[in-house]
Amino acid sequence: MKKDTNNAGSPAKDPEICRTPDTPVVGTGKQVVLLIAILAGFITPFDGSAVNIALPAIGAEFHMDAIALSWVATAYLLSSALFLVPFGKIADIYGRKKIFLYGITIFSISSLIMTMASSAEMLIGVRVVQGIGSAMIFGTGVAIVTSVFPPGERGKALGTYITAVYIGLSVGPLLGGAMTQYLGWRSIFFVNVPIGITAILLILWKIKGEWAECRGEKFDLIGSVIYGIAVVSVMYGFSVLPDFKGAALLAMGTLGVIIFALYEIRTPFPVLDIGLLTKNRIFAFSNLSALINYSATYAVTFLLSLDLQYTKGFTPEHAGLILVAQPVIMAMVSSIAGRLSDRIEPRIVASAGMTFTALGLSLLIFLTESTPLWRLIITLIILGIGFGLFSSPNTNAIMSSVDKRFYGVASGINGTMRLLGQMLSMGIAMMIFAIVIGPVEITPEYYPQFILSLHYAFTLFTAFCIIGIFASLVRGKRNPVTDASIPEKGKK
Numbered sequence: 001m002k003k004d005t006n007n008a009g010s011p012a013k014d015p016e017i018c019r020t021p022d023t024p025v026v027g028t029g030k031q032v033v034l035l036i037a038i039l040a041g042f043i044t045p046f047d048g049s050a051v052n053i054a055l056p057a058i059g060a061e062f063h064m065d066a067i068a069l070s071w072v073a074t075a076y077l078l079s080s081a082l083f084l085v086p087f088g089k090i091a092d093i094y095g096r097k098k099i100f101l102y103g104i105t106i107f108s109i110s111s112l113i114m115t116m117a118s119s120a121e122m123l124i125g126v127r128v129v130q131g132i133g134s135a136m137i138f139g140t141g142v143a144i145v146t147s148v149f150p151p152g153e154r155g156k157a158l159g160t161y162i163t164a165v166y167i168g169l170s171v172g173p174l175l176g177g178a179m180t181q182y183l184g185w186r187s188i189f190f191v192n193v194p195i196g197i198t199a200i201l202l203i204l205w206k207i208k209g210e211w212a213e214c215r216g217e218k219f220d221l222i223g224s225v226i227y228g229i230a231v232v233s234v235m236y237g238f239s240v241l242p243d244f245k246g247a248a249l250l251a252m253g254t255l256g257v258i259i260f261a262l263y264e265i266r267t268p269f270p271v272l273d274i275g276l277l278t279k280n281r282i283f284a285f286s287n288l289s290a291l292i293n294y295s296a297t298y299a300v301t302f303l304l305s306l307d308l309q310y311t312k313g314f315t316p317e318h319a320g321l322i323l324v325a326q327p328v329i330m331a332m333v334s335s336i337a338g339r340l341s342d343r344i345e346p347r348i349v350a351s352a353g354m355t356f357t358a359l360g361l362s363l364l365i366f367l368t369e370s371t372p373l374w375r376l377i378i379t380l381i382i383l384g385i386g387f388g389l390f391s392s393p394n395t396n397a398i399m400s401s402v403d404k405r406f407y408g409v410a411s412g413i414n415g416t417m418r419l420l421g422q423m424l425s426m427g428i429a430m431m432i433f434a435i436v437i438g439p440v441e442i443t444p445e446y447y448p449q450f451i452l453s454l455h456y457a458f459t460l461f462t463a464f465c466i467i468g469i470f471a472s473l474v475r476g477k478r479n480p481v482t483d484a485s486i487p488e489k490g491k492k
Contacts, residue, residue, distance in 0.1 A: 030148045032206050034157055037141045038164040039199040040104055043192045044134045046168035047111065048073070049327070050176025052305045053320045054185035061185075062120040070430045073302065074423065075124045078235050079131030080138070081419035086224040088139040088412020089271045092405065093217050095210040096140040096147070101203050103136025108196030114189035135415070143411035146399040152342060154400060159338015159392040166331035166388070173301070173327075177320025214405055220271035223264055227271065230256025231416075235423040246431075272409060282401040283410070285475035286350075286394055287417045292468035293354060293390055294421025296361060296461040299429040300383065301326070303454055304376075311369045311447050325377050329384025334392045341393035350397070351472040353389025356382055358465035364458040369451060390472075397475065425461070432456050 051058075051072060059069045091099040110129040117123040142158070149157040179187045230253050237249030264270040277284045301323055308319040340349050360383035367376070395414060402410045436453045437446055 030157075032202070033144060033148045034160060036199055036202050036207070037145050037161050039195055039202070040100070040137050040141055041161050041164045042168040043107065043111075043195050043199075044137060044168070045165045046172045046176075047130070047189065047192055048076070049168070049172025049301060049323075050179075050188040050191075052302050053173050053176045053316050053323070054180045054188055055302075055305065056309050057180050057185045057316060058123070062123070064120055068120065070302075070426055070433070071124055072127060074235075074426050074430070076127040076131040076134070077419050077423045077426065078232065079128040080135045081231050081235060081416055081423060082228050083132055083135035084139045084415045084419060085227060085272055085409065085412040086219075087136050088143070088409045088415075089214075089224075090219060091136075091140045091143065092214040092407070092409060093219060094215075096144050096407075097203065097207055097210050099136050100140040100144060101200065103133045103140070104196050104199050104203075105133070106130075107133030107137060108193050108200070111189045111192035111196070115186045117186070138415040138418075139412040141411070142395065142399060142414065143407035146407050146411070147404065151400055155338045155340075155342035155346075155392065155396040156335075157338075158395050158399070159335040159341075162338065162392040162395065163331050163335045166327045166334055168327075171324075173305075173320035173323040175320075177316040177318070180316040182317075218269045220264075220267055220269055223260065223267060223271045226256060226260045226263060229253075230260055231420070235420065235427070243434075272413065273406065276402065276406060276410065276413070280401055282397055282475050285471055286346075286397045286401070287413055289350065289354065289390075289468055289472040289475070290394055290398075290414060290417040291421045291424075292464050292471060293357065293387070293394075294418050295424040295428075296421075296464035296468065297357060297383070297387060298422035298425035299457065300361070300364070300461070302426065303429060303457060306442065306450070307367070307454060310442050311450065322373070322377065323380070326380040326384040326387075329381050330388040330391075333385055333388025337389045338392035338396065341396045346393035346397035346400075347472055347475050349393040350390045351469055353386045353391070353393070354465055354469045354472050356386030356389060358386075358462055358469065360386055361458055361462040361465055365455055365462060367451070367454055367458070369447065394472075428460060429453075429457055 055069050055072060058064065058072060064072075087099055087103075107130055110126050110133060113126050114123070114130070117126060142161070145157050145161050146154060175191070176188045179185075179191075233249045233253030233256055235253075237246045237253055260272075261274055264272055264274050277287075304323060305319055308314045308322060309316065314322070337349050337353070360379050363375075363379045363382070398414050399407065399410055432453045436456070437449045442450055
């Protein structure tokens with residue numbers, strides 16, 4: 001069998017199985033596909049950022065402490081990370097459009113059920129289901145956009161897609177805060193429903209055909225189970241540190257990762273081709289950079305939301321209005337950064353973004369109860385510039401470094417790095433809360449300990465980003481290996 005000599009990882013196991021789809025994808029063009037991806041890309045970050053603002057209100061209704069509140073976000077991240085890579089591979093085999101459609105449907109239905117939650121346990125349980133839907137969306141959304149747009153247009157398209165993600169992040173705190181204050185926290189989940197229905201109808205109406213370059217492959221169920229156990233052990237272990245159970249789970253998860261890698265090397269149809277990580281330097285270090293970046297940034301909104309509402313006394317609406325500064329700047333910068341990454345090395349743009357992020361996080365180390373609001377807003381703007389410069393060029397580098405038969409898996413891995421980073425970020429915040437504050441509600445007598453927790457968290461996050469700058473720079477030069485386009489009617 002002729003080996004694949006590009007940077008896409010190890011060769012396909014059977015060139016007759018990993019092939020161009022038998023069913024041509026037809027529709028009204030690339031822009032319609034991008035619009036559908038934008039709608040789906042908007043609702044998941046909107047939900048997450050709006051929930052962060054609503055956490056104090058949710059905690060008050062269900063009498064949840066700071067650690068329990070963290071699980072409202074953590075349960076969603078955990079289930080998303082668990083299913084992202086398996087669903088990415090399933091999408092490559094059975095069709096990305098199909099999995100994408102199912103994901104939006106599940107996410108929309110679970111969002112509607114969230115409006116009826118009657119207990120903390122039910123709330124967290126439905127968040128798990130939401131996470132599964134999100135995994136199906138993010139495991140295929142970037143892959144579909146990459147399938148449609150060729151390398152010369154891909155950075156711009158991904159930049160537009162990621163801009164929609166940041167708009168969701170921007171609107172989430174603002175609209176979520178206002179809705180929480182005037183309509184109650186349940187109302188924020190209802191927003192997802194009409195947007196999800198619109199995306200579903202567009203898919204059914206406009207997109208005829210399918211993307212499935214690996215149609216006919218067997219799905220690696222055993223590898224997926226091993227992967228799931230390893231991911232859950234690592235992510236849950238972080239959430240219960242410094243307890244001994246946390247250390248034991250981390251050790252078990254690390255062992256699981258090793259077993260998973262050894263198994264995937266030997267199985268004929270792996271859920272994750274290890275060659276993508278061992279033989280493709282750009283892919284490996286770009287994903288490592290994403291992991292570090294999200295580990296250093298995701299909990300920032302969570303921590304600042306609590307700080308603004310607890311220690312500084314802002315309402316949910318006003319806290320959301322302040323926090324919106326960061327994602328607004330992200331949305332403005334990411335589209336420009338995406339276009340830049342089509343013309344110059346993505347690693348240069350992404351590394352500059354990581355540097356701005358490290359600067360912004362270092363300023364948050366000195367946050368106190370009396371920190372002027374203008375200083376906090378300037379810091380959020382710097383963080384917005386940093387993350388806007390980083391994300392779309394980094395995603396462009398990841399997706400452009402693999403062959404099209406790996407798009408679903410590459411999208412899944414990229415999403416998994418994002419979710420693992422987010423979980424690690426939340427895990428660090430939860431661990432610091434457990435050590436410094438303990439399992440108590442955050443009341444005025446615990447504000448000094450809360451501020452001390454913020455200092456520890458932002459110090460660690462700054463250190464992460466400094467390491468991330470070097471990881472981003474050493475990935476190497478771009479070498480695009482794909483030339484994707486939307487198939488026309490009647491062509492294979």
